[in-house]
Amino acid sequence: MIIRFLRENVYAAGLLLLLRLYVGWKWLDAGYHKLKDGFDASGFLKNAVANPVVDRGTNELIYPTYTGFIEQFAQPNVGLFNWLIPIGETLVGLGLILGGLTAIAAFFGVFMNFMFVFAGSVSTNPWMILLGAIVAISGSNAGRFGLDYYLLPALRRLRGKRNSQQGLAA
Structure with missing residues (x-):
């Protein structure tokens, strides 16, 4: 019932507009500052390996x-991540603010937030996961x-045209 409301109701679309503008601004602001001021993920990655998330009772890694x-991958390729993170944050922010490919932008925002949480960074990530998930679940109504x-x-x-052309070729 709630999901149907989020996916189909015009009033929900208005509320989702406000929500995606807020979440989009947070992403755009984070990405913009990383692009403008420079970004180096090496310290964050070193800390994530040196202080992984562990079970307090057994001291075992929770996300081995x-x-x-x-x-094995992110640290040796830190240059790639120094580029991907600010570009990704900026694109997610733009997608949410402009309402273009909104559900996809929200999905990738949620994905990035989970990666930060898995590395042990709580900050505002759980809040952003919740808000981003609401936008992603809302599908096209969010945009x-x-x-x-x-x-x-x-x-x-365009997809229908392509499918019909492939049918003619077969």
Whole structure:
């Protein structure tokens, strides 16, 4: 019932507009400052490996595969992450603010927030996960008052055209 309301109701779309503007601004602001001031994830990554999230009772790693990913892939490729994180944050922010590919932008925002939480950084990440998940679950209704109003029908027509051309070729 709530999901149907979020996905179909015009009043929900208005509330989602306010929500995505807030969440989008937070992402855009974070990405912009990283792009403007420079960003180096190496300290964060070193700390995530040196102080991984552990179970206080058993002292075992809670996310051993994620810690391994950081140690074996992210740290050796820190230059890639120094570029991906600020660009990703900026694109998520723009997508949410403009309402373009809104559900996809929200999904990637939630994804990035989870990665920060897995590394042991709580901060505002749980709050942003909750708000981003609401926008992502709302699907196209979250972008009803944005670019998605025009973009999604155009993409559907393009996909339909492509499918019909493939049917003729077969």
